[in-house]
Amino acid sequence: MSYNFPSPREEEEKRLLVVLEQVGKRMRKEMALLGERRGDVVGIRQEFWDDVRMNFSDSSEVAETWTSIVQQAEVLAERERSHRMASEAVEKLTKQFDTPYFARIDFAEEGGEAERIYIGRASLVGEDGETFYVYDWRAPVSSLFYDHEPGPAMYRVPDGRIEGELELKRQFVIRAGQMKHMFDTSETVGDEILQAVLSEGSDTAMKSIVATIQKEQNGIIRDERHKLLVVQGAAGSGKTSAALQRIAYLLYRFRETLTPEQIILFSPNPVFKGYISRVLPDLGEANMRQMTFRELIEARLGRRFEVEDLFSQTEALDASDGAPEGEAREQAVKYKGSEHFFLTTENYLKRLKQEGVRFRTLRFRDKTIAAEEDISQQFYAVQASDGFATRAAYVKRWLLERLKAWVDSQMGEAWLEEAAELVDQEDIQRAYVDVRRSGGFHDEVFDDEEQMSLRLKRKVAEEAIAPIVKAVRSYRFIDAVATYRMLFESRPLFAYCAPDGKLPKGWEWMNLRLEESLSRKRIDHEDATPLMYLSEALEGFRRVEGSIQHVFVDEAQDYSPFQAAFLRRRYPRARMTVLGDFNQAIYVQSQDSGGFGGWTRLMDAGVSSVLRLTTSYRSTEEIVAYTKRILLPEDAANIAPFHRSGEKPTLAVCEDGGELGERMAADIAQLLGRGYGTIGVIAKTARDSGDAAALLKEILAEDIPLTLVTGGAAELPKGVSVLPSYLAKGIEFDAVLVWDASSRRYGQEKDRKLLYTVCTRALHVLHVYSIGEASPWLPGSGGPR
Known part of the structure; x- marks a missing residue:
């Protein structure tokens, strides 16, 4: 007599139905509660004043009336809170019904039997409160899936470590409650799963990667020991994704003592802020505070001055490239972002403890209320x-x-x-x-x-x-601008404060430039951070946000050493996680800082950790190989592609802008026809991208969506996006078309990393176009390597 035993696939599909049934039960219960709470809220709002006893005849009646209003308001607030919680539960269960879990591990503790553990975005517990159908990916036991292959394994818990044997690792692709793929794997995360996920199209928002977290990324996510975590990662290595999963992990691990308001993430630009805004809500967590460094400067200095931003500075430097004025400005930008100038400013503050702080006289109708001398004396x-x-x-x-x-x-x-x-x-x-x-x-x-x-x-x-x-x-009686100005007005004072007693090269030009810009109520970007630091220090960092427990800095290679030190001073109690790629250091203020501009020197080595992510998962092998050749060999040595093949990048040399526009428009139409949903046309500057957008709109059919993305944009649109190079940082597109990568636009050594950054935004397709001779850094251009 023969028996037909169910296959592993059939067993897993049967188990999936059990889990979906549990999710369905929970959802029905939460939906009923949601309807009930919605009815309560509507009813209380409609009958609010009917249930309040109104009497204002004497003081005791007024007090009773007020108590009645407060009680009714508290009832309404409690019902609204319950309604919100029920709504959030329904949303979470809806996601679980689509994809309840993505992995299974069988783990036997030492001396015990193996337990089946299914891992998903959120936990699922039975009605008895004890049966775990799904474990949250952030639970301690879930780290076994990310860190180990079958064999001896261990995971850490708050009280120590648990050792045993990992007997099975299985991965699933479940969509709309249907099992699409199932793999047993001996690797950390199976290549089949990764290839399936990475081959999908890009979106206008970043996705969660909990199903494909790699071992090295998991180390970043779960690190609790270090106060400073510096992550150097190749383009497309998952730095930002790991950072966001780390935030989700911290909120889960320390949920009794840590809230999203106590975490702040500095993003490179507003477009990127919108791009990543969906990840944490997708994991069931509220978003952390997110801002750009520009917003920090604007909040402090923008009320009284027109403050140049980093993008405007970049455009100005590009426009004056090669001219004496441009060279002098570039020199000033590099110096005012340096550690030498930070130490000079620190020494100046020590001097100001004894004398020299400038104050504003308080006047009303030309009559003095408090003179500057009197304020200084006090x-x-x-x-x-x-x-x-x-x-x-x-x-x-x-x-x-x-x-x-x-x-x-x-x-x-x-x-x-x-x-x-x-x-x-x-x-x-x-x-x-x-x-x-x-x-x-x-x-x-x-x-x-x-x-x-x-x-x-x-x-x-x-x-x-x-x-x-x-x-x-608001402490505006302190004149921080005049105090900052004094440092450049006196050669002996500057030399006294400089750590080596020397004036920087170009000091006279800096002095004249500062005087001229302040007279027009303008502040150059390179002066904004030093001025902000001096201002906050003189006020005793009164606005320092001491409640912040974690600071995350993305694209950290673009911050100057001065900016890095300032953030450390501003958030003195916070742990810091900084992420970047020194091969993408595209701004003048950080080009001489070795990539991370002094981040590693912010804290003692004993509480710091430097981790490296070398595998690029974003792009195909062909695109990674192509972009590596843009870099110097020593910079490209540690970049490894993930095994995902695709078409080779192309280089088209055009006679003029008209031909470039025609060829690019034809390629855009073809790419859209092939199903690519996000196409990035990336030019060097805002002026270049404006010209490209205008020309392409004339040529392309009216039904093709094309958007010119500017510095103020908060969202990345579907279809074709035309944008300058510096707004593309951290973002990815199904296809990237590089506008005019000629030797005229990308011919200098300082353009090499910018061109690399632009080309590494592509997931599947990379087309490069040049008007005339191509950049010497491009493979196949015939230029020096």
């Missing part, structure tokens, strides 16, 4: 050992008292008498109420009218100086 009357924070806070209190005394001194002034006569009826009524509350307007009191007049005049005087009071509360 500031330096506080002991230097107390620090800038104590001094600034003391002067603020002193000035507020001075302003209060000034109001008293104005009660008999003619301007105030005139202004008081022009107040409206509402202000008069308020003054009347104030006097009555204080016991006025009785027969035996004769100065009620005078009291009312005084209150009106005081109100007018206080409103007149309200902007000054606001400025004092």
Whole structure:
């Protein structure tokens, strides 16, 4: 008698149905609760005032009325919170019904039997509260899947480590509740799964990679030991994805003590912010705080000055390339981002503890309320050992008292008498109420009218100086700009503060440039971070966000050493995770900093770790091989492609822009016809991309979607995106078409890494076009390697 035993595939499909049934039960329950809570919320809102007892006849009734309102509001808030939680649960269960899990491991602890463990984006527990159908990918036991192949294995728990035998590793591709693929693997994550995922088309938003996390990425995600984690990764090696999964892991691991508001991620540009915004919600977590370094500068300096951003600086340097003015500016940009200038600024701050801080005189109608000399005297009357924070806070209190005394001194002034006569009826009524509350307007009191007049005049005087009071509360009595300017006005002072006692090359030009730009209320980008640092230091870093526990910096190779040190000072208690690729250091401010610009020197070696990701998963083998040849051999040595084949990149040399536009338009139409959903046309600068977009729109059919992406864009559109090189950082496209990679546009050594960065945005297809002679850095151009 023969038996037909079910195959492993059949067993897994049967088990999948059991899990989907559990998800369905949970979903029905949550949907019923959601409907009930929605009804509660609507009903309470409609009947809110009907259920509140309104009575204002005396003070006790007013208090009772207020209590009734508060109680009803609390009931509404609780129901709204329950409704929101039920809605989030339904959303999570919907995702689980689509893909409940992606892996299975069989693990036997030492001395025990093997347990089947299924791993997914979120856990799924049975109604008994004990049966685990799916484990969250962030659970300690799930690390076995990422870190080990079958055989002896271990995983860490808060109390230590658990050792045993990993008997099976199995991976699944499940879509819409249907099992598409199943693989047993002896590798960390099977190549079949990776190839299936990487061969999919790009999207306008980054996807979660929990099913394809590699061992080296898992080490980054789960690192809890180091205060500084520096990740050097090749283009397409999954740096940003690993960072986002790390944030999700930290929120899961420390969910009792860590919230998304205590994590901040610095992104390279607004486009990238939108691109990654979907990853954490996709994992069931709220997004962390996200900002660009530009936004930090703008919030601090943008109210009073026109502050140049990094992209405008890059455009300006490109426009003046080769001219004496351009060379001098480039020299200034490099120096003001250097560690030498940071140390100079640090020494200047030490000097300012003794003397030299500049202040703004407080005036009203050309009359001095507090002179700069008086403010300085009060500031330096506080002991230097107390620090800038104590001094600034003391002067603020002193000035507020001075302003209060000034109001008293104005009660008999003619301007105030005139202004008081022009107040409206509402202000008069308020003054009347104030006097009555204080016991006025009785027969035996004769100065009620005078009291009312005084209150009106005081109100007018206080409103007149309200902007000054606001400025004092915001510490604007400290003139950080004038204090910064002084450092460049005095050669002896600068040399005294410089760590080596020397002036930088081009110091005179920097001095004149700073004077000229500040006179026009403009701040060059290279001056923004030093000025922001000086300003915050003089105020005692009063706006420092001490609640921030983790700082993530993406594209860290583009930050100057000065900016890196500033962020460390601004978030002194935070752990830092910085990610980048020194082969993509495209900005002048960081080109002489060795790629990471001093990040590794921010903390002691004992609490720091430098990790490297060398495998490029984004692009095909052909594209990786092509882009490696753009770099110097020593820079490309450690870059390895993942085994995914595709078509070879192409280089088209055109006679003029017209031919380039025609050939590119034909290729775009063909690529769209082949099903590629995201196509990036990448030019060097904003001007170049504007010209390219205008020409392509004339040639392409009207039904082909084409969008010119600018620095202010927050989302990446579907279809064809035309954008400058610096906005493409961190983003990927199904196909990349490089606009005019000629020797005229990319012919200098400093353009090599920029061209590499542009070309490595491609997942499947790379076409390069040149007007005339191609860049010497391109393979096949005939130029030097």
